[in-house]
Amino acid sequence: MNKSRKSNGRSVHKGKSVRVRITKIIFLLFLLIGSLAAVMVFSPLLLLSDIYVDETTNYTAEEIINASGIKIGENAINHLGGSLEHLLNLRMGIAEKEVEKLPYVKTAIIKYEFPKTVNISVTERNALALIRYFGNFLLVDEEGYVLEVKNQLDDQHPQIRGVQLDKFALGDKIQTNKPEKIAWVVQLLQSLNSVDMDSTQKLIDVVDWIDILENRELYISLDDRITAKIKINDELTYRLSYLKELYYNHIKPDEKGMIDFYDDKYARFIAE
Incomplete structure (x- = not known):
């Protein structure tokens, strides 16, 4: 009878130990992800130096760039995403929607090219x-x-x-x-x-x-x-x-x- 109680006590102690280890691992993962995100946000490596716009009929490249809200010297991380699909394809979804507010623009695709370049392509209305x-x-x-x-x-x-x-x-x-x-x-x-x-x-x-x-x-x-x-x-x-x-x-x-x-x-x- 005493043997059985000792066995149960060890099992409970072991379960608590596993949960503590999992909690520590999750905490360390979050800490690592947060540190990487902080490094990327403040890293000069990702500061944009070039924004290219495909040839358009109704707008100048400057007008398209201004509508996007993207600026030279900004960190690319600030604009990436908008949806999971945008993020996976290194696209700037929110900036795309801003460009698509221009009356002659039907669709816009804005892609980030590592480390410092953005390419903008638009389809215009006729x-x-x-x-x-x-x-x-x-x-x-x-x-x-x-x-x-x-x-x-x-x-x-x-x-x-x-x-x-x-x-x-x-x-x-x-x-x-x-x-x-x-x-x-x-x-x-x-x-x-x-x-x-x-x-x-x-x-x-x-x-x-x-x-x-x-x-x-x-x-x-x-x-x-x-x-x-x-x-x-x-x-x-x-x-x-x-x-x-x-x-x-x-x-x-x-x-x-x-x-x-x-x-x-x-x-x-x-x-x-």
């Missing part, structure tokens, strides 16, 4: 059309995001009519109390972008205005002499591509008239 908002015109991309506010029309971008906007914010998507019209606008802009991709002859270059009606139809004016009536549905990209082919390769430069898409696949040109 301005496609103008939409009236009271006395101004909003320049939007193919997704309906507002890139600029202009006080008049220009010769580079067609006007989209028939859309009454409620409000807008620079860098955000246009808003209206008829969300289906925004969907039609986005579908139209994406289709225009698609038919002109990798082509020297661009339909968008000859579009004067586009009037979107209530019944999923639109009128489109080309070069102030050709008007086309087109249905907004799954065949929109095909019809715009067909319209482009007719305009550039079948209608004479001095002809005026109407292009009517009378069924799902075919159109006819009615000259004045």
Whole structure:
């Protein structure tokens, strides 16, 4: 009986000893991690000396760097992270979000290169059309995001009519109390972008205005002499591509008239 009690006493003592050792190991690990973090934060080895920005169309490298909030001489540790994925890929997530607040910036990737370099790469939005908002015109991309506010029309971008906007914010998507019209606008802009991709002859270059009606139809004016009536549905990209082919390769430069898409696949040109 006495032997059994001694055995239990040793077992309890051994369990306590193991827990104490584990606690000490965890404490030492935290101390080591904290020391390493302190060394990295204050180490001159990680102070940034170079920030490179890929070539952009709408912003200078200085504007991109200023938007990021990253400065030469700062410790890279101050900007790394934002999420676990960002941290594992040595990306600066918070700085990326700041750059993406610029209206023309669609996405930004900011990567740290050991020991002292940051590389910034951005994907920019492509301005496609103008939409009236009271006395101004909003320049939007193919997704309906507002890139600029202009006080008049220009010769580079067609006007989209028939859309009454409620409000807008620079860098955000246009808003209206008829969300289906925004969907039609986005579908139209994406289709225009698609038919002109990798082509020297661009339909968008000859579009004067586009009037979107209530019944999923639109009128489109080309070069102030050709008007086309087109249905907004799954065949929109095909019809715009067909319209482009007719305009550039079948209608004479001095002809005026109407292009009517009378069924799902075919159109006819009615000259004045």
